[in-house]
Amino acid sequence: MTVDGTDYTDDVEPRTLLVHHLREALGLTGTNVGCDTSNCGACTVHVDGQSVKSCTMLAIQADGREVLTIQGLADTWDGEGSLHPLQQAFHEAHALQCGYCTPGMIMASLDLLAENPDPSDDEVRHGLEGNLCRCTGYQNIVKAVRAAAVQIRQGSTKSQEVPA
Amino acid sequence: MTVIDDRPADVGGVGTAPWRKEDAHLVTGQTTWTDNLAPVGTLHMAFVRATMAHARIGSIDTSEAAGMPNVVGVFTGADFAEECPTLPCAWPVTPDMVHPAHPPIAVGKVRFAGDPVAVVVARDRASAVDAAETVLVDYEPLPAVVDMEQSLTDEVVLHEDEGTNKAFFFSMPTGADIDETFAGADVVVKRRFIQQRLLPTPIEPRAVLCIPQAASGDFTIYSATQIPHILRTMLAVVTGMPEHKIRVIAPDVGGGFGAKLQVTGEEVIALLVAKRLGRPVKWTETRSETNLTMHHGRGQIQDIEIAATKDGKLLGLKVDLLADMGAYLMLVTPGVPILGAFMYPAIYKMDAYRFNCTGVFTTKTPTDAYRGAGRPEATFAIERIMDELADELDMDPMELRKLNWITHEEFPYEMVAGLTYDSGNYEAATARAMELFDYEGLRAEQAQRRADGDRIQLGIGISTFTEMCGLAPSRVLGQLDYGAGGWEAATVRMLPSGKVQVVTGSSPHGQGHETTLSQITSSALGVPFDDIEVLHGDTQVSPMGLDTYGSRSLVVGGIALQKAAGKVVDKARKLAAHLLEASEDDIEFADGTFSVKGSPDASKSIQELALAIFAAHDYPEDMEPDLTGHAIFDPENFSYPHGTHLCAVEIDTETGHTSIRTYVAVDDVGKVINPQIVEGQVHGGIAQGIAQALYEGVVYDDDGNLVTGTLVDYLVPAAPDLPSFTTDRTETPAANELGVKGVGEAGTIASTPAVVNAVVDALRPYGVHDVEMPCTPERVWRAIQSGQKGGAQ
Numbered sequence: 001m002t003v004d005g006t007d008y009t010d011d012v013e014p015r016t017l018l019v020h021h022l023r024e025a026l027g028l029t030g031t032n033v034g035c036d037t038s039n040c041g042a043c044t045v046h047v048d049g050q051s052v053k054s055c056t057m058l059a060i061q062a063d064g065r066e067v068l069t070i071q072g073l074a075d076t077w078d079g080e081g082s083l084h085p086l087q088q089a090f091h092e093a094h095a096l097q098c099g100y101c102t103p104g105m106i107m108a109s110l111d112l113l114a115e116n117p118d119p120s121d122d123e124v125r126h127g128l129e130g131n132l133c134r135c136t137g138y139q140n141i142v143k144a145v146r147a148a149a150v151q152i153r154q155g156s157t158k159s160q161e162v163p164a
Numbered sequence: 165m166t167v168i169d170d171r172p173a174d175v176g177g178v179g180t181a182p183w184r185k186e187d188a189h190l191v192t193g194q195t196t197w198t199d200n201l202a203p204v205g206t207l208h209m210a211f212v213r214a215t216m217a218h219a220r221i222g223s224i225d226t227s228e229a230a231g232m233p234n235v236v237g238v239f240t241g242a243d244f245a246e247e248c249p250t251l252p253c254a255w256p257v258t259p260d261m262v263h264p265a266h267p268p269i270a271v272g273k274v275r276f277a278g279d280p281v282a283v284v285v286a287r288d289r290a291s292a293v294d295a296a297e298t299v300l301v302d303y304e305p306l307p308a309v310v311d312m313e314q315s316l317t318d319e320v321v322l323h324e325d326e327g328t329n330k331a332f333f334f335s336m337p338t339g340a341d342i343d344e345t346f347a348g349a350d351v352v353v354k355r356r357f358i359q360q361r362l363l364p365t366p367i368e369p370r371a372v373l374c375i376p377q378a379a380s381g382d383f384t385i386y387s388a389t390q391i392p393h394i395l396r397t398m399l400a401v402v403t404g405m406p407e408h409k410i411r412v413i414a415p416d417v418g419g420g421f422g423a424k425l426q427v428t429g430e431e432v433i434a435l436l437v438a439k440r441l442g443r444p445v446k447w448t449e450t451r452s453e454t455n456l457t458m459h460h461g462r463g464q465i466q467d468i469e470i471a472a473t474k475d476g477k478l479l480g481l482k483v484d485l486l487a488d489m490g491a492y493l494m495l496v497t498p499g500v501p502i503l504g505a506f507m508y509p510a511i512y513k514m515d516a517y518r519f520n521c522t523g524v525f526t527t528k529t530p531t532d533a534y535r536g537a538g539r540p541e542a543t544f545a546i547e548r549i550m551d552e553l554a555d556e557l558d559m560d561p562m563e564l565r566k567l568n569w570i571t572h573e574e575f576p577y578e579m580v581a582g583l584t585y586d587s588g589n590y591e592a593a594t595a596r597a598m599e600l601f602d603y604e605g606l607r608a609e610q611a612q613r614r615a616d617g618d619r620i621q622l623g624i625g626i627s628t629f630t631e632m633c634g635l636a637p638s639r640v641l642g643q644l645d646y647g648a649g650g651w652e653a654a655t656v657r658m659l660p661s662g663k664v665q666v667v668t669g670s671s672p673h674g675q676g677h678e679t680t681l682s683q684i685t686s687s688a689l690g691v692p693f694d695d696i697e698v699l700h701g702d703t704q705v706s707p708m709g710l711d712t713y714g715s716r717s718l719v720v721g722g723i724a725l726q727k728a729a730g731k732v733v734d735k736a737r738k739l740a741a742h743l744l745e746a747s748e749d750d751i752e753f754a755d756g757t758f759s760v761k762g763s764p765d766a767s768k769s770i771q772e773l774a775l776a777i778f779a780a781h782d783y784p785e786d787m788e789p790d791l792t793g794h795a796i797f798d799p800e801n802f803s804y805p806h807g808t809h810l811c812a813v814e815i816d817t818e819t820g821h822t823s824i825r826t827y828v829a830v831d832d833v834g835k836v837i838n839p840q841i842v843e844g845q846v847h848g849g850i851a852q853g854i855a856q857a858l859y860e861g862v863v864y865d866d867d868g869n870l871v872t873g874t875l876v877d878y879l880v881p882a883a884p885d886l887p888s889f890t891t892d893r894t895e896t897p898a899a900n901e902l903g904v905k906g907v908g909e910a911g912t913i914a915s916t917p918a919v920v921n922a923v924v925d926a927l928r929p930y931g932v933h934d935v936e937m938p939c940t941p942e943r944v945w946r947a948i949q950s951g952q953k954g955g956a957q
Contacts, residue, residue: 015290023200028193029195029199030194031193032195032197032367032418034367034368034369035451036451036874037451037452037876039874039880040367040875069193070191070193071193071194074192083192087191087192090187090191091183091184091187091191092183094183094184094840097844097848098367098368098417098674099187099190099191099195099418100197100366101367106191122884125884125886129882129883130882131883132875132880132882133367134366134367134421134852134880135844137848137850137851137886138847138851138882139889142888
């Protein structure tokens with residue numbers, strides 16, 4: 001599979017979850033585990049451009065597919081060496097406190113904005129209902145996602161295509 | 165990847181909102197959570213846990229597990245009984261408190277579902293979990309004791325050696341004679357409120373990694389903890405191992421809310437297994453384990469009785485609590501309800517008060533601190549009964565409050581419960597909140613809907629709260645028999661290049677210490693925000709500290725820092741006078757620069773002086789070549805943030821569904837260091853308080869099984885479940901060096917009664933006088949049905 005633009009070839013136990021493969025085999029610990037019932041969304045990544053809770057998917061199901069985690073997100077944005085607009089907006093709007101839910105929250109927001117580039121407050125709230133944050137009360141997350149939406153509509157993201 | 169910040173350079177001092185220093189690594193996934201760490205050769209632990217609430221342990225057969233691939237060891241309670249007979253409880257609230265042994269792995273008996281029975285240690289986590297499933301435990305079941313009042317009959321005793329399920333009885337009568345006061349009152353209102361148990365639910369589960377250094381006998385422990393310093397000391401105390409050989413590091417910690425203010429059996433076992441096997445040992449809990457074993461919050465039955473004149477003047481208050489300890493006393497379990505003892509009179513003047521509390525063991529997960537710890541419970545009960553009294557007197561609930569609160573010119577004010585509130589302006593915060601809320605307009609709409617018999621009814625809830633935080637004056641803690649003090653430490657070091665290193669003994673897990681403490685330092689020393697580094701959370705880097713809980717990091721730790729920075733300025737002033745050949749009295753300090761009065765060209769910046777003292781070529785004879793400042797601050801008083809929260813709910817009277825239409829919070833947290841961080845704390849706090857009011861509640865079945873064992877069964881609100889909040893502040897400076905008050909718990913303390921008061925207010929025309937939390941649609945609907953039949957008190 002390809003993760004954040006890098007090709008990996010590994011033998012995996014059939015029962016290994018994608019999130020555990022990312023964290024333990026590939027050392028990509030930016031993606032977190034927060035529950036064991038797919039409720040919290042802390043482990044959200046993208047697989048082939050769609051958000052997936054990586055605790056609900058086996059690593060072998062990602063065979064041959066393209067995975068994007070929080071650690072590769074900034075590289076998909078045109079601005080040289082800068083954060084992705086969602087990362088920058090979460091920072092500016094104080095949309096994170098402890099930061100544990102943040103990777104999943106940002107990856108879920110990315111999917112939300114891909115489907116709806118100009119969401120209302122309510123649409124953001126409903127779009128993120130699969131991700132739990134215990135610190136912020138969500139208000140600044142909503143603010144950040146809408147701020148990032150403006151930024152993304154004005155800019156563009158680099159292709160996630162990786163040279164073969 | 166870098167953060168873009170093109171804002172003016174003067175953002176960074178006290179009162180400004182620089183974006184947080186903490187964020188860059190958090191938004192890019194370059195984090196150091198404890199679970200991310202595993203040195204080569206790390207062994208992993210999996211616990212075998214009690215599957216029933218109360219049982220004698222017959223035999224434990226570990227033979228199959230021990231023979232499984234990759235398994236290195238299997239241990240039971242007996243293996244550690246000598247090394248650690250009991251986990252600590254640091255708060256014996258009465259001299260005769262029952263304090264039963266709490267072994268890190270159960271010995272002889274299990275007393276709640278989840279109590280650890282054995283631990284499997286293996287070369288990888290999956291092997292440990294697989295092997296743990298094969299451990300056979302032969303239980304002799306005993307009856308569960310789930311209900312507190314049933315527990316007090318002592319028909320079934322959890323800790324047989326103690327002979328009783330009553331942990332303690334604490335009584336605090338203060339002020340005028342309570343019985344005479346109540347006998348002479350025109351009106352007495354009595355209510356029973358239930359504080360359901362809550363799961364604190366930080367999104368990062370607990371994790372611990374212990375790395376031994378066999379040759380030196382040193383142990384380094386990484387833990388997802390709020391309290392690295394307390395944990396180090398307690399690990400030494402409970403294991404008898406030397407404190408100076410234990411280093412505790414709290415790396416990135418993903419929320420705590422009180423639940424990581426704990427010394428857990430798993431941490432102790434990680435240390436003892438690492439010691440025994442000489443290899444790194446790690447444990448990360450699953451969320452199901454979190455729900456089952458991370459301490460729960462709240463869990464009280466509150467009988468509260470208030471006496472007043474017919475005009476609404478408060479005379480006295482009686483509170484009788486049953487506080488659910490769960491199966492064991494953990495670090496501050498018994499102290500949590502006692503913290504509430506001081507808060508029931510809240511902001512109201514009265515002459516008589518009596519607080520009684522009985523601590524009760526039950527066969528459930530132990531309780532302990534959860535955001536607010538005792539104060540949310542107290543604030544809920546008093547704010548709820550103020551509404552009930554207003555209803556009884558046929559007064560507007562806000563008018564009743566105004567009639568009884570301390571007015572701003574009466575501060576400092578000595579309360580009937582014994583605290584002296586240093587500052588406050590309840591009138592100002594309330595006036596602002598009512599304006600933002602449109603109180604009169606909403607009351608008019610409510611009257612119209614009632615008159616129209618509208619299916620959707622409107623309710624208005626008030627909470628004019630205060631709380632005591634900034635834990636705590638050490639002398640007061642001593643009077644309350646707490647096992648430690650409440651001071652905090654800070655060190656400020658000038659590096660040779662003029663950069664500044666700040667060391668704090670408080671230990672963040674989301675609060676933004678690095679940012680806020682940099683701002684205080686920037687203003688105190690006049691150095692740029694970005695030239696300051698804040699170090700924390702490692703007992704080797706920050707050897708002294710009492711960590712983060714009870715909204716103490718700013719009001720205790722921040723003031724320690726202000727004092728430490730002041731010592732740096734004093735030393736630098738002396739050096740500047742020497743180098744500028746002037747008298748110290750003629751040296752002025754502003755914006756980081758020392759200059760001679762009257763000759764502004766003769767000046768030295770504090771950052772230049774840092775290099776001069778490092779070189780140490782020329783400095784005063786009566787001075788050491790050093791500009792370091794170190795301070796320990798022990799507060800004289802608690803901190804008393806306050807505010808007025810107003811909530812309007814709409815209730816569909818046919819389905820019982822409640823939705824929050826408007827939520828206004830005007831908080832007074834004194835002088836604000838970073839308004840953005842303060843607002844964030846208020847938002848998150850309100851969310852957790854609303855969660856208690858409407859959504860969350862731990863459920864056990866009659867056999868003591870946890871029904872809400874996963875996040876499927878326990879409703880932590882997501883974004884669509886919460887409204888946007890309108891927040892504002894008034895600023896009444898506290899009587900301390902920075903004028904600041906705590907903010908971490910205020911929102912949680914304030915919001916729960918505001919919401920439930922609104923729910924009950926909406927339903928008053930239906931004869932409803934209470935709805936038990938969480939106010940789910942079913943409970944609201946049932947309250948309407950029974951209220952119409954004349955019940956529902």
